[in-house]
Each structure stands twice: as structure tokens, then as C-alpha cells.
Amino acid sequence: MPIKLILILAVLLVSLSAPVVLKAQESASPSSEVTTQNLKDRIEKIVNEKKEEIQDAVNNLEQKKRGFICEITRISENSLSVKNSKGSQILSLTDQVEFKKGSKIIKFDQLEVGNWLVVMGIEENQVFSPLRILVSETSLQPTPRKVILGTITKVGSTSVAIKARTGSEEISLNLDKNSLLEDLNEKEISLKQVEENTQALVIMTDNEKSLVRRLRVLTSGL
């Protein structure tokens, strides 16, 4: 019986020694303890040194600068209803918001419906807070334009016709003194050098004038 007990205890001891050995390998020797402590101290020192930078970075992550343009559609006591190409929204304003028209600081009551705004502020937790608003009496939206890739079918003295690759219809485009005509190498050319049945990339105003802003002939050898 004692032999049995000794055997059982021996086996248990051997089995339990495996994790103990593992743990012992992990636990540091006195010299490695010192190294670890030194390393910890160095890391702590670096972290302390960089604490401010890290804090700033974290703040920047949480507080994101945001800016957009919009047109005033309605003015209320402490808010503005605005719209742009993405839709409409209401901007809640605080006393912190600064309004600037050109280089002058203006007051909230000087705003008018139809004014265009460059709204800059901070977005935190998906809540936008305007801080600076630049006011303009003219639209900040650029002239609507479109781009066509096609074949030139007709060249007149003040107009060209182009058949877009996307359709069979001929589109008549007007030219004025500001219309820029260029070859494949971006070199300016005259209207006389624009030939029928050549491929062209045209940037035109997207309105009733259909004015050519830029026409690039894509066929080389001009």
C-alpha cells in the first residue's frame, strides 16, 4: 500500500512539474528581471514623452475637421436652413461661430437668404458644430459642365458638331474666344486644324449655350 501511494504521488509530481517548468521558463532570472525592469522604465519614459502627441492624435481622431459649401434657404433665430448638391440640412449655431465676408467679420443678422457659405467646423461623435463660416453673395458652385467623347462631324466658323460614342445623335456645340482647342500633345491649335471625322474629347457647358470650354483632338498627326 505505501508503495502504491508513493507511486501515485510520484506520478502526480512528475505531471505537475510540466507546467511548473513552463512557468519557471517564463519567470525571469534576476538578470532578466533587471533587463525587463529597464525596458519597462524606458517604455514608460517614451510614453510620458509622447503623451501629449498621443493625446493630440486621439483628440484629432475624435474631433474631425469638416467643411462644405451650401446656400442659405431660410434664416431662423439660432439656425440656418441650407442646401447644396447633397441635400438640405439645418445648421444650429452658437455664439462661438464666426461669420466672415471677405476680410470683414460680420454679424448673424447680416446674413441673407441666397447667400453662399463655406462652413467649417468640427465633427465629434457624428455631431457637426460649425465654428467659422465664410459668406459669399455669389454662388460657390462651379459652372455645370459635361464631357463628351466622340467624332467631329461638322466644323463651322463658330460651331462644331460631334457625334458622341454613347449615342447616334449629333450634338451642336458653340465656340467663343475662350474655347480652347488643342491637339493630342496639349498644344493649342486653330479651328482650321480641326478636321471632320476625327476623334475628340470635349468639355462643354451643361446649359442651353452648349459652349465648348476645351476640345482636345485625339487623332495624332495634325
Place this chain on the structure above:
Amino acid sequence: MKKEIFIAICLGLLVGLLITFAIYQNKFKTQTPDDNTQELTNNPPEASPSNTIGQLTLLSPEDEIVQETEELTVAGSTAANSFVVIFVNEEELITSADELGNFSLKIKLEKGSNVIIVHVLNEDGEVTTLERTVIYSTQSLKPDAN
């Protein structure tokens, strides 16, 4: 006698294995959060769905950002060799995508608002468009900084 020894060995091994497993499990748990953090910080930002429309993916710039530097890179991808026309307010810039469909162009911003509209035209002349607004301002937004 042999049976008892065998049972003792099995029991011992089982207990030993359980303790070893517990130690490893504990070690694994303490390592996991660090590994994940590293993975997240190393991952490049992926294009969000709104950055992609049809054949056009716009990687830069982000929409409605306020930046303090004049230069900005407009970069993205589309069908190979497509024409890329970029409108920056009233200015027009023409470039083309490379054989892999990538394009990148450095532009100079105007002070204030910059409406950037990127058009890509494939071989069939089909146009895909994405718009971004970037505000260029060198002034701090903090009221006390003025």
C-alpha cells in the same frame, strides 16, 4: 497494482495538461488585444462604398475635408486607359488612367472652397462622375486661436 498505477498516471497527466492549458489560455488572452491593435493600425484605409460608383473608385481626397496645405492628390482607379477629366472649381485638367486603371494627379487648391468633380470616360464614351468638396484654410478653427 498495474491498474492503479495506470489510473494514477492518467490522472496526473490530465491534471498537468489542464494546468498547462490554463496557463497557455491566460497567456493567449493577454497577447490578443495587442495583436489586434497592431493589425488595425497597419491596415490601410479601405475605400468606403460612397467612394465607388460604377467603374470609378476615388481613393483621394475624402469628401468635405478641411486642409491646411495647398497641394492635394486626386487619385483613384477605373477601367484601364480611360480618360480622366478633373474639374477643380472652374479649372479643367485632363489625364488618363494607366494600364492597370490607376490614376493620380496633384492639384493646387484655391483658398476657401474647392469643388472637385472627377469624370472618367471609358472606350465607349460612357461617363462616370464623383464629386468632392475640399476646403483649403490656413487659419485655425479654434476661436481662441484667432
